[in-house]
Amino acid sequence: MIGTNTPLKTLAATTAKNFQKRSGKIASWIAAAPGRVNLIGEHTDYNDGFVFPMALERYTVIAAAPNGSNKIILTSSTAEGAATIDLSKPIKRGEPSWANYVKGVIVGFQRLGCKIPGFDAHIESTVPLGGGVSSSAALEVATATLLEAITKKKLTQVQKGLIAQKAEHEFALMPCGIMDQFISVMGKADHVLLLDCQTTKTKQVPMKSKSVAILVINTNVKHELTGSEYPDRRRQCEAAAKALGVKSLRSCTLADVNAAPSKLTNIEFRRARHVVTEIERTITAAKAFASGNWKLAGDLMYASHGSLRGDYEVSCPELDDVVEIAHGIGLKGGVYGCRMTGGGFGGCCVALVESSQVKAIAAKIAQAYKARTKITPSLFVSRPSQGATLIKG
Ligand code: ADP
Numbered sequence: 405m406i407g408t409n410t411p412l413k414t415l416a417a418t419t420a421k422n423f424q425k426r427s428g429k430i431a432s433w434i435a436a437a438p439g440r441v442n443l444i445g446e447h448t449d450y451n452d453g454f455v456f457p458m459a460l461e462r463y464t465v466i467a468a469a470p471n472g473s474n475k476i477i478l479t480s481s482t483a484e485g486a487a488t489i490d491l492s493k494p495i496k497r498g499e500p501s502w503a504n505y506v507k508g509v510i511v512g513f514q515r516l517g518c519k520i521p522g523f524d525a526h527i528e529s530t531v532p533l534g535g536g537v538s539s540s541a542a543l544e545v546a547t548a549t550l551l552e553a554i555t556k557k558k559l560t561q562v563q564k565g566l567i568a569q570k571a572e573h574e575f576a577l578m579p580c581g582i583m584d585q586f587i588s589v590m591g592k593a594d595h596v597l598l599l600d601c602q603t604t605k606t607k608q609v610p611m612k613s614k615s616v617a618i619l620v621i622n623t624n625v626k627h628e629l630t631g632s633e634y635p636d637r638r639r640q641c642e643a644a645a646k647a648l649g650v651k652s653l654r655s656c657t658l659a660d661v662n663a664a665p666s667k668l669t670n671i672e673f674r675r676a677r678h679v680v681t682e683i684e685r686t687i688t689a690a691k692a693f694a695s696g697n698w699k700l701a702g703d704l705m706y707a708s709h710g711s712l713r714g715d716y717e718v719s720c721p722e723l724d725d726v727v728e729i730a731h732g733i734g735l736k737g738g739v740y741g742c743r744m745t746g747g748g749f750g751g752c753c754v755a756l757v758e759s760s761q762v763k764a765i766a767a768k769i770a771q772a773y774k775a776r777t778k779i780t781p782s783l784f785v786s787r788p789s790q791g792a793t794l795i796k797g
């Protein structure tokens with residue numbers, strides 16, 4: 405029922421073996437970076453708020469060796485055929501699309517004046533692709549970590565996160581915030597990252613007790629709506645901030661929003677209320693995690709979901725089903741809290757659960773969800789894990 409997490413060492417060994425099979429070379433460098441899940445703080449990043457992600461025990465690994473040419477030959481276990489990147493001319497985005505994430509990071513290093521030599525590389529991953537746990541950031545950050553070893557250019561964590569983010573903007577045309585790349589770089593075992601999107605300041609918040617774990621439940625639905633949901637939300641937040649006379653909603657309290665309903669349309673009022681309360685919840689949740697107050701942390705997760713569903717209107721029946729089922733299992737069954745995570749309209753829920761009961765909880769959620777929706781969900785459990793690492797090189 406519940407997916408297992410291949411240990412990083414094992415995944416690295418498999419990657420090296422498959423690299424050798426495909427290229428005939430022994431890997432000179434092996435680099436890894438994790439996927440992530442955001443525990444609380446949703447749709448707060450573009451409002452200069454806080455987010456609270458952790459690195460998953462799910463990794464993307466790249467093994468590589470020099471090939472003496474001016475080309476990079478890339479393969480991935482998830483893709484047919486090889487992608488070739490010609491280093492003798494300016495690198496442009498193109499087909500195959502999966503290689504764009506790698507290309508974008510290479511260009512980032514070239515802009516720093518690094519000379520990239522030709523190499524062969526192979527990619528393996530246990531991060532689900534397109535499942536809302538940021539396989540794209542894992543691929544970018546693993547690439548950046550590999551290139552640090554190849555070029556001997558050591559970046560700061562922030563520089564590395566920003567290069568990976570820029571790759572996603574320019575080469576995948578995804579105008580994402582900084583969360584995914586930062587946590588993939590900065591993840592730390594037994595810690596969750598409190599990230600201030602206004603200042604890019606970070607704080608490692610301990611989640612030491614092994615008695616709790618994070619369960620990720622992928623609804624395996626993705627509702628294609630009009631496509632304007634995300635820009636609409638951003639615009640509504642900007643309009644609300646303008647009407648309230650502030651640069652971003654980060655500068656407002658709930659009291660400010662409540663005192664100004666006449667300045668806002670009903671929709672702007674509800675969007676703003678979600679953002680200001682979510683920022684508050686995220687700060688409180690970080691304290692609850694640090695002190696091991698799991699009941700409070702869980703309650704904040706439920707409250708976050710309610711606000712995303714009601715005020716922000718980015719949930720969907722399947723996400724609501726998972727949260728309702730988890731809530732039904734409740735504290736007695738070992739569930740502290742559950743909420744949708746990610747942009748919404750499908751994708752994943754995240755739950756805070758008792759480690760000792762995780763198997764039973766996963767089985768119950770999967771069964772009840774299937775009974776309600778006829779859809780088989782995917783589930784996996786994780787503790788907060790380490791960020792990008794160089795395994796060989
Ligand atoms: P998410 O980041 O939520 O997993 P995205 O759509 O942002 O979803 O990124 C998924 C895309 O990233 C894939 O379609 C593929 O192009 C690329 N990708 C991620 N991991 C790999 C991998 N291991 N091998 C090849 N491509 C990958």
Ligand code: MG
Pocket residue numbers: 538539540541
């Ligand atoms: Mg992504």
